[in-house]
Structure formats: C-alpha cells, structure tokens
Amino acid sequence: MLTTSKSAETMSRTYVARAQKRDLCIGIMGLGYVGLPLSEAFLSAGFRVLGFDIDSAKIDALTSGKTYIAHIPDQRIAAMMATGRLEVTSDEGRLAAADALLMCVPTPLNIHREPDISYVRHTTEMIARHLRPGQLVVLESTTYPGTSDEVVQVILETTGLKAGVDFAIAYSPEREDPGNIDFSTSSIPKVVGANTDAEREMAIAVYEAITKVVPVSDMKTAEAVKLTENIFRLINIALSNELKTVFQGMGIDVWEVIDAAKTKPFGFMPFYPGPGLGGHCIPIDPFYLTWKARAHGETTRFIELAGDVVTRMPKIVIEALAEAMSAHLQKSVAGSRVLVAGLAYKKNVDDMRESPSLHLIHMLRERRAHVDYHDPHIPLVPTTRDHPEFSGMKSVALTEANLKSYDCVLISTDHDAVDYEFLVRHAPLVIDTRNAAKNISADLRHKIVKA
Ligand SMILES: NC(=O)c1ccc[n+]([C@@H]2O[C@H](COP(=O)([O-])OP(=O)(O)OC[C@H]3O[C@@H](n4cnc5c(N)ncnc54)[C@H](O)[C@@H]3O)[C@@H](O)[C@H]2O)c1
Numbered sequence: 001m002l003t004t005s006k007s008a009e010t011m012s013r014t015y016v017a018r019a020q021k022r023d024l025c026i027g028i029m030g031l032g033y034v035g036l037p038l039s040e041a042f043l044s045a046g047f048r049v050l051g052f053d054i055d056s057a058k059i060d061a062l063t064s065g066k067t068y069i070a071h072i073p074d075q076r077i078a079a080m081m082a083t084g085r086l087e088v089t090s091d092e093g094r095l096a097a098a099d100a101l102l103m104c105v106p107t108p109l110n111i112h113r114e115p116d117i118s119y120v121r122h123t124t125e126m127i128a129r130h131l132r133p134g135q136l137v138v139l140e141s142t143t144y145p146g147t148s149d150e151v152v153q154v155i156l157e158t159t160g161l162k163a164g165v166d167f168a169i170a171y172s173p174e175r176e177d178p179g180n181i182d183f184s185t186s187s188i189p190k191v192v193g194a195n196t197d198a199e200r201e202m203a204i205a206v207y208e209a210i211t212k213v214v215p216v217s218d219m220k221t222a223e224a225v226k227l228t229e230n231i232f233r234l235i236n237i238a239l240s241n242e243l244k245t246v247f248q249g250m251g252i253d254v255w256e257v258i259d260a261a262k263t264k265p266f267g268f269m270p271f272y273p274g275p276g277l278g279g280h281c282i283p284i285d286p287f288y289l290t291w292k293a294r295a296h297g298e299t300t301r302f303i304e305l306a307g308d309v310v311t312r313m314p315k316i317v318i319e320a321l322a323e324a325m326s327a328h329l330q331k332s333v334a335g336s337r338v339l340v341a342g343l344a345y346k347k348n349v350d351d352m353r354e355s356p357s358l359h360l361i362h363m364l365r366e367r368r369a370h371v372d373y374h375d376p377h378i379p380l381v382p383t384t385r386d387h388p389e390f391s392g393m394k395s396v397a398l399t400e401a402n403l404k405s406y407d408c409v410l411i412s413t414d415h416d417a418v419d420y421e422f423l424v425r426h427a428p429l430v431i432d433t434r435n436a437a438k439n440i441s442a443d444l445r446h447k448i449v450k451a
Pocket residue numbers: 029030031032033034035052053054055058104105106107119122123126140141142143174175176177178280281
C-alpha cells in the first residue's frame with residue numbers, strides 16, 4: 001500500500017466531502033446490462049449522472065424514455081429521465097464534465113479464447129483525451145489481475161497527470177445478476193480496491209452512497225476477487241453436471257439429490273446442471289485468469305477441466321434426445337421437428353449471449369432436424385456477430401396445435417413465464433435439461449426425459 005502525499009490528501013478530502021453532499025457528476029461509460037442499473041442506483045442516491053455509450057441507438061432509446069433490456073421496463077427509464085439529473089450522450093467531449101468515470105464495457109474472449117481488452121483500452125484512451133485533475137476513474141469490467149495497473153493506469157498517465165497524485169484510479173468489480181429479483185445494485189456489497197489510501201477513500205465515498213462497500217488493499221486484489229467468484233461458480237456448475245451424468249447411469253435423479261443435500265445448514269451450496277454454460281460471465285471470465293497465469297508460468301488445471309466438462313454438455317443432451325426419440329417415438333433426429341423451449345442463457349432474462357440453446361439448435365440442424373424455438377423474452381433473434389445464421393428466427397407461440405406439431409420439445413431454459421403443465425400435456429415428448437417440469441401432474445411424467 002503506497003503512502004499518501006499532501007496534495008493527494010487534499011484531493012481526497014475535497015472529493016469525499018462533495019460525495020457526501022451528492023455534489024458529484026457520476027459518469028457511467030457503457031450503458032448495458034451493468035451500466036444502466038448502475039446509473040439508476042446513482043440517480044436514486046441523488047447524484048447527477050452522465051451516461052455515455054458509443055451505441056447511439058441506446059442513447060436514442062433512453063432519450064425517448066424507452067428500454068432495450070427486458071427486465072428494466074420503460075417506466076424505470078422514464079423515471080430516470082424525469083429526475084432531470086440524467087444526461088445521456090455519445091459525445092466524448094462531455095466526459096470532462098464528470099467527476100467520476102466508471103467503465104462498464106465488455107470484456108469478451110477473442111477467437112483464440114484469450115482476453116479481448118480492446119473495449120477497456122479504447123474507453124481508457126477516450127478518458128485520457130479529456131482527463132482533468134481531481135477525477136476518479138474506476139474500471140468495473142471483469143478482467144485479469146493487473147489490467148488496472150498495466151493498462152488503465154499506464155494509458156491515463158500518458159497525459160502527464162499522475163495517478164494517486166493528480167487524479168485517482170480504482171477497480172470495483174460488478175456483481176450485477178440480471179433478472180435476480182432478490183438482489184439489486186443497492187443490496188449487493190461492492191468490493192473496492194485502490195493502490196493508495198487517498199484513491200481508495202475517494203472510491204469508497206462514491207460507492208458507499210449506493211451500497212455497502214468492502215475495501216481491499218489494491219486494484220489487483222479486487223480484480224482477483226471477481227475472478228475467484230466466477231471461477232467458484234464455473235467449477236461447481238461443472239461438478240453438478242458431472243454428477244448428473246454419473247447419477248443418471250445409476251438411475252438417480254441429481255436434482256432430487258441436490259435439493260436434499262442443500263438442507264445441510266453448512267458446508268454445502270447448491271449448483272444445478274443444465275444444457276451447458278452461457279452468458280457473458282461464467283464461460284469467459286475464468287479464462288482471463290488462465291491466460292494471465294500462463295504469463296506467470298502457472299497452469300489453471302481446475303478451470304480447464306471444468307471448462308471441458310461443461311463444454312461437453314450440449315453434446316450429451318443431444319445424444320439423450322436422440323435416444324429418447326428412438327425409444328419413445330421410434331424416430332430418428334433426421335427429419336424430425338424439434339422445438340427448443342428457451343433461447344436465453346438463463347431464466348427470466350432476454351440475454352442470449354453464449355447461450356447453450358444456440359449450440360443445441362446448431363447441433364440439431366447438423367443432424368438434419370427442423371428446429372424452431374419458443375422464448376417469451378426473445379420474440380425475434382437479432383443479428384449477432386457470433387451467430388448470424390439464427391438472425392430473423394421468430395419465437396413460436398406455445399399453443400396446443402403448435403406443440404402437437406413437434407416430435408419433441410427440448411427445455412433448455414426454465415423461464416417462469418412458461419406453463420410447463422400445458423407444454424408437457426400437448427407435446428409428444430419433452431427433454432428437460434433444467435428440471436423445469438418437476439411439478440407436473442403424475443399422469444404426464446412418462447412423457448418427460450431428464451437430460
Ligand atoms: N451482464 C452481467 O450480468 C454482468 C455481471 C457482472 C459483471 N459483468 C461485466 O461487466 C462488463 C459489462 O458487461 P455488460 O453485460 O453490461 O455488457 P453490455 O454489452 O450489456 O454493455 C456494454 C456497453 O458498453 C458499450 N461500449 C462499448 N465500448 C464503449 C466505449 N468505448 N465507451 C462507452 N461505451 C462503450 C456498448 O455499446 C454496450 O452498450 C463486462 O466486463 C462483464 O463481464 C457483467
């Protein structure tokens with residue numbers, strides 16, 4: 001931990017006092033799944049907010065009070081705009097007006113499954129062009145330990161201004177869980193790491209206005225915290241999938257096992273199997289550490305093993321589907337009609353990034369099945385860079401006639417908005433990868449195959 005100079009102390013004291021009076025403009029860079037609710041939290045706390053995104057379609061939508069994220073309805077956007085304290089813009093010249101700049105931009109993997117921090121780099125370069133003394137810059141995007149020190153700070157210091165002296169820099173990982181109604185930005189504690197006391201105090205002052213803060217000693221520790229959380233999830237999800245496969249061969253229902261095991265009040269935490277990994281976090285973040293570990297001459301065998309186990313899951317599901325079609329309907333997959341129920345990567349959201357459903361559709365088509373999908377949250381598949389072949393597909397309505405017209409329904413996402421009793425009643429055969437049909441009437445259970 002570095003010591004704090006006199007000028008840094010003054011910078012920090014002034015900033016903290018202004019934060020306590022809500023006399024700061026909080027700039028949020030990247031108004032996606034993370035940045036939009038974060039903007040809302042700072043508005044609710046009484047701050048002025050400058051929302052910045054390079055995607056002008058998002059800025060246009062917000063300006064006209066419209067949402068582009070299903071679980072954040074229009075009314076919440078309109079309420080944010082109605083505060084009169086939210087400015088949304090694509091004009092980088094406005095960045096100098098912000099006292100804090102919180103970066104919530106994508107951190108994907110490139111085609112070689114290595115960290116793609118080009119968005120972080122570009123955003124930081126943009127900030128550097130407008131950086132002024134006294135500003136606080138915080139990276140919130142998930143990334144490998146060292147990004148804030150080796151990339152963000154290095155770029156910002158090319159301005160001639162010095163971190164910890166002229167401006168402040170911190171890292172605070174985002175823990176947003178879209179669609180989770182039990183937790184929101186204001187009820188999820190925020191880990192904050194900075195390399196000097198002055199910078200840490202400035203970042204704490206900002207974040208403690210919206211939630212409980214957990215300070216850690218430096219930026220790389222905070223970066224490691226986020227990866228640890230997501231690696232823990234990856235490994236436990238992989239384990240639950242491996243147990244599913246093993247127990248299935250023994251005639252044991254893994255969901256029943258997990259539900260009973262979780263009654264142990266300590267030492268066990270439930271994770272559930274599914275058709276594979278999805279979303280912007282768990283399939284990606286752990287491999288940021290794998291990449292960085294390699295640079296330190298270390299391997300991440302646990303992470304890679306877990307990745308291998310879950311990557312096999314879509315194939316295992318398709319094999320189970322083929323077997324069930326043969327046993328129940330005496331049909332093969334080729335020439336059959338399959339409805340994939342759920343396109344989003346997890347329940348109750350409209351996010352289909354890295355969704356295993358896309359792999360399932362792709363594999364079924366490879367086997368020459370006719371495949372449609374139903375998803376109450378994704379009426380139409382937008383054009384995506386990764387899967388242009390699915391662009392324009394439309395969600396099929398879950399009517400009795402439609403369900404009867406398919407040979408098989410493959411439940412890949414357990415959205416609450418779907419009536420599973422209705423679905424199973426009218427579908428000839430159901431492959432359930434989420435235990436979504438667990439409460440179905442006894443007389444329908446013979447139609448369900450868990451996979
Ligand atoms: N979505 C989640 O559930 C979640 C949860 C925790 C952490 N995270 C992490 O948060 C980060 C952001 O994820 P997200 O899901 O919000 O992504 P997103 O794609 O929904 O939003 C990112 C936004 O950044 C914008 N953007 C790109 N470059 C920009 C730039 N130079 N300046 C300003 N805006 C720019 C994009 O237009 C987009 O609107 C990622 O690192 C992700 O891993 C995401």
